[in-house]
Amino acid sequence: MLEKILLLLSLSFSVAEELCKPGAAEGYKVRFSIKTALGDQAYPWSKNEMFLFRAALAFAMRDYTNGEEFGVSDIHPCDETERVSFWFVVTRPNTTDLVDKGTVEMAIKKSRNRINGAFLLTDQTLEFDGIYPTLAAPVSPDTPPWLIVFGVVMGAVSVGIIALLVYPLVQRKLKKNKDADDEDSDEETGVKTAEIGANDGIYNSTFSDDERFTQM
């Protein structure tokens, strides 16, 4: 009995080993850059972390396929290195049929954020070789902001031009009113000087200066 179990185990193990190898057709290479992401707070890589990875990936497969009961044992890693990188393949639950690359990719893409979150990493520090992160589309508001600034600047400039065009006209008008007042005061002073001239001393005809007032 024991021998049978051992044989089965070794067979499944070897099958798994055969399923997963570097460069496997349906496999993916994963790379963890924990020190780059977390620096001093980096956690060491261990078997437990590997278990978490398998669990996270199983969750991703379940989520994508809507119910197929993937388990931790359906994720087969191999070729672990010091870099913290390894290959893995996914098999269907309770079989040794490999899940095709496309399905795995879609599953990972759908739950990428959740997988990243489990390891406190990002798209750049937890890399799946061949699966490109979906980039967030840049926010583009309805009215481009530059048009608003343009409107403000042009509004100010237009007000300035109109002010500079209108200001001298207004000044001229004020000056005209002021000139009208000035003319009245000129007449008064004119009259005054004539009076002063007439009352200035006694007019002596012997020494009269006929040229004093202009002959008309």
Place this chain on the structure above:
Amino acid sequence: MDAESDEQKEITQRPKWDNKIQYLLTCIGFAVGLGNVWRFPYLCQTYGGEEFLIPYVIALVFEGLPLLHMELAIGQRLRMGSVGVWSSISPYLGGLGVASMLVSFLIGLFYNMILAWILWYFFHSFQSPLPWRDCPVNLNHTGYLTECEKSSAVNYFWYHETLNITPNIDTSGSLQWWLVLCLASAWCIVYICFIRGIETIGKAIYATATFPYLVLTIFLIRALTLPGANDGLIYLFTPNWETLKNPKVWLDAATQIFFSLSLAFGGLIAFSSYNPQKNNCERDALIVGCVNSFTSIYASIPIFAILGFKANENNNNCQNWNILTLTNAFNIGVGNITLENYGEWLNYLNKTDPSEVESLNLKACNLQTFLEEVFIVTCLMMSDILLTGLICLISFAVALIFTLGSGNYWLEIFNSYVGSVLLLIIAFFEIIAVAYVYGINRFNDDIEWMTGRRPNIYWQATWRFISPFMLLVVFVVYVVIEAEKQPTYNAWNPDYVHFPLADVLHYPEWVFAICVLLSILPVVSIPLVAFYKFMCFLKNYTMNRHNQNPYANECCHGEL
């Protein structure tokens, strides 16, 4: 008698500056420009640092300051703009003023387009993140647009979003409406500044001439606090005496001081004509010249600091990329390879698996190379109410050519062919006109009357011999060197095989004809006007000879 009363009338009617500061700021604002901030640091970098200062200072002393003093003095004495001044020295020289005016108009056209670009960037600066920081994503969100990835986000924003540039000058494209808007606002701002002549210019200049210095100081402080700034400054100040042996350095210094001071535009003559006659123009010339040169040096310091920072950043990125590639390829633990032990690791890996290392195509990272590379090359070497409005409108309409898809290429043409040779020719004729047609002695008397001092031997020597000779030499050498060069231009072509390198194309025939036309047309007015005046003179002379009236003399003309 008549002339004096006319002069009195002129003096009372001609507008004048509110105070000396306005006049000096206007001259400084006119002289200081892109040439100081952009072209001077570019030349410093090309010729390896501050050694460029030596030919620059020599050119300033023997070419720049004499011409500057002469323009300010002649404008102040004759109290007329450029066209009037040269006509009054000699009717045959009227074309000189017309040529100055035409050159100023043409240069004003494309300079305001540069202002339109600056406004575009200004309008876009009020958002976070800045639009030129990130590349836009492609349709299925898997990556960035290839054109942007290959070049850079900043280049993509400039060439694609701002200019929407066509692959070559033959393809004109259409008017880019956003550039038209920016150009319109640039011309409106110009209009508001000179709507009332020097009345408004004088007020506006307080802000427009001083603000650049404020911005430069902010840049200086920011640049000096960046990591790696030291490398840039060391690069700037390390002597490289070899460059002084290169004749091109002296040529570039001579042309640079010339364009930097904005001589031969007629603008300085116009500004000084609004001065009172008894004004010390010698001191003004020295102030403007020295402030202009100081600004050039002051501007080059933050630029080189930023250059050092960028070069360091690029170098670090390059080295980190190498490290990451090795780490991933050989599955080494992260952090094992550092900048320090990179060399050892590389040797070790090369011994164990040389073919793999070779296949990685590791980059060669050298700080010196980055320092020389970073600085990008296309450096731009440089009222009446109704009348001013009309000028603005016409200029705006003609300048619309720069808002086309191929607009940037046309701007480069204007920049290369309108500025350089014409100004040299005009300046040469100016100094010959003043020194030999107007008469250097008469000029000396005028200056003595205006400033109270006769110009000393330095001014005499430079006006009479040194400056005209230098100008002639510079002009000849410049033409010879430019004629040897093939007229090519750098095109931005995303489909080019070696993109993001520029696609170097030849100008088509019709474009080259336009270039030649632009170079020749403004100065054609000099001989044209002289010829016209000579024809008038001949006509009068022959008419007088035919109608010999024995009773005609200067005092009374006999009735026929």
